[in-house]
Amino acid sequence: MTQTDKVFQALDAFSIELPSWGFANTGTRFGKFQQAAAATTTEEKLADAGQVHQVTGCCPTVAVHVLWDFPKGKESVAETMAFAAKYGVAIGAINPNVFQDQIYKHGSFGNPDPAVRQAALDHVLESIEIGKVTGSRDVSLWFADGSSYPGTANIRHRRQWFIECLQEAHRSLSPAQRMLVEYKPFEPAFYHTDLADWGMSLLMSRHAGPQARVLVDTGHHYQAQNIEQIVAWLLAENMLGGFHFNDRRYADDDLTLGSIDPYQIFRIFHEIAYFEFETGKRADIAYMVDQSHNLKDKIEEMIQTAMTAQELYAKAALVDHGALRVAQDQCRLVDAEECLKAAFSTDVRPAIREWRKAKGLAEDPLRAFRESGYMARAARERGEKNRAAGASYA
Numbered sequence: 001m002t003q004t005d006k007v008f009q010a011l012d013a014f015s016i017e018l019p020s021w022g023f024a025n026t027g028t029r030f031g032k033f034q035q036a037a038a039a040t041t042t043e044e045k046l047a048d049a050g051q052v053h054q055v056t057g058c059c060p061t062v063a064v065h066v067l068w069d070f071p072k073g074k075e076s077v078a079e080t081m082a083f084a085a086k087y088g089v090a091i092g093a094i095n096p097n098v099f100q101d102q103i104y105k106h107g108s109f110g111n112p113d114p115a116v117r118q119a120a121l122d123h124v125l126e127s128i129e130i131g132k133v134t135g136s137r138d139v140s141l142w143f144a145d146g147s148s149y150p151g152t153a154n155i156r157h158r159r160q161w162f163i164e165c166l167q168e169a170h171r172s173l174s175p176a177q178r179m180l181v182e183y184k185p186f187e188p189a190f191y192h193t194d195l196a197d198w199g200m201s202l203l204m205s206r207h208a209g210p211q212a213r214v215l216v217d218t219g220h221h222y223q224a225q226n227i228e229q230i231v232a233w234l235l236a237e238n239m240l241g242g243f244h245f246n247d248r249r250y251a252d253d254d255l256t257l258g259s260i261d262p263y264q265i266f267r268i269f270h271e272i273a274y275f276e277f278e279t280g281k282r283a284d285i286a287y288m289v290d291q292s293h294n295l296k297d298k299i300e301e302m303i304q305t306a307m308t309a310q311e312l313y314a315k316a317a318l319v320d321h322g323a324l325r326v327a328q329d330q331c332r333l334v335d336a337e338e339c340l341k342a343a344f345s346t347d348v349r350p351a352i353r354e355w356r357k358a359k360g361l362a363e364d365p366l367r368a369f370r371e372s373g374y375m376a377r378a379a380r381e382r383g384e385k386n387r388a389a390g391a392s393y394a
């Protein structure tokens with residue numbers, strides 16, 4: 001197989017889900033920066049996501065946040081689905097929101113107050129029901145739970161409450177649904193987070209039931225953590241459910257995928273491709289973006305992200321797995337390492353342009369988007385609303 005064939009094969013099988021929350025105005029802890037063209041409604045978020053898919057051809061689904069995109073819960077589903085269809089995308093992972101309401105100040109599933117745990121559970125159960133209607137496979141759970149001062153929380157009790165709530169939620173999944181359990185070492189809690197790392201997510205998923213899997217958000221690790229090793233282990237355990245991709249320099253920075261350390265993302269994709277080569281089966285993983293930008297133009301940035309993801313995924317497909325395996329077995333370290341470096345340094349962009357041409361897509365998605373005039377139109381139509389908007393992400 002030629003390198004171009006390998007790139008084609010890789011890209012044919014690769015898609016990455018966009019987050020609806022990446023298209024609305026967001027900010028930092030210190031303030032929100034308004035962009036005139038940012039989406040102000042769920043319909044506009046889906047329209048913007050549709051633009052990214054239209055020019056890249058690899059982002060057919062959009063992850064949604066229940067409170068932000070289904071303001072009336074189940075009653076909003078038909079309308080939100082109709083918007084998605086109108087703009088050529090489908091609803092992807094359902095993200096419950098058990099961190100925004102006032103009652104969650106001291107946690108959701110880990111809250112000492114049983115009434116708050118029940119409220120969080122009810123919301124997750126409603127999210128699961130929404131997922132059944134939208135036909136989304138994944139309900140993606142992230143918890144802001146934790147504590148910020150030593151001694152203020154009973155870590156073991158909270159763990160037990162998490163197990164009970166997750167089991168209860170798992171019971172209501174349909175056979176087609178999965179539960180993804182995300183972890184994060186800190187923020188908003190700064191002393192302990194109830195699900196702080198992949199080991200805790202793995203154990204929680206196992207306790208929850210057979211349809212639970214771990215979600216790896218690349219920004220949710222300590223500095224220098226070897227994320228690809230986590231990926232390799234979760235693959236070996238059949239417990240890797242999906243990714244939230246983004247890049248980081250310091251913490252959960254939500255920077256553009258591959259902007260700081262593209263080799264890191266390549267190494268993650270490599271572990272997946274190597275697993276697939278060795279097992280002969282496809283890894284069943286939900287690739288998702290979790291980024292929200294307040295400096296770059298949002299749609300352009302998502303296009304940039306999707307293009308970078310394709311490039312790094314395609315590069316990983318070029319690793320000579322047969323040669324790598326032999327070099328590893330013979331402890332020929334330089335040769336083994338060069339297998340990765342040769343693939344990583346291959347310029348796959350010409351082959352990707354060929355692939356786009358073959359699919360009837362624009363060869364340069366960013367340019368195609370810019371030439372469409374969509375941004376200027378959106379800024380005209382939404383500018384007023386954005387200037388008047390409050391601090392909510394909805």
Ligand code: RM4
Nearest residue numbers: 095142182217244252290
């Ligand atoms: C968290 C986490 C979740 C995302 C929220 C908004 O840091 O990454 O996945 O839904 O932010």
Ligand code: MN
Nearest residue numbers: 182217244290
């Ligand atoms: Mn995330």
Ligand code: MN
Nearest residue numbers: 217219252290
């Ligand atoms: Mn995050």
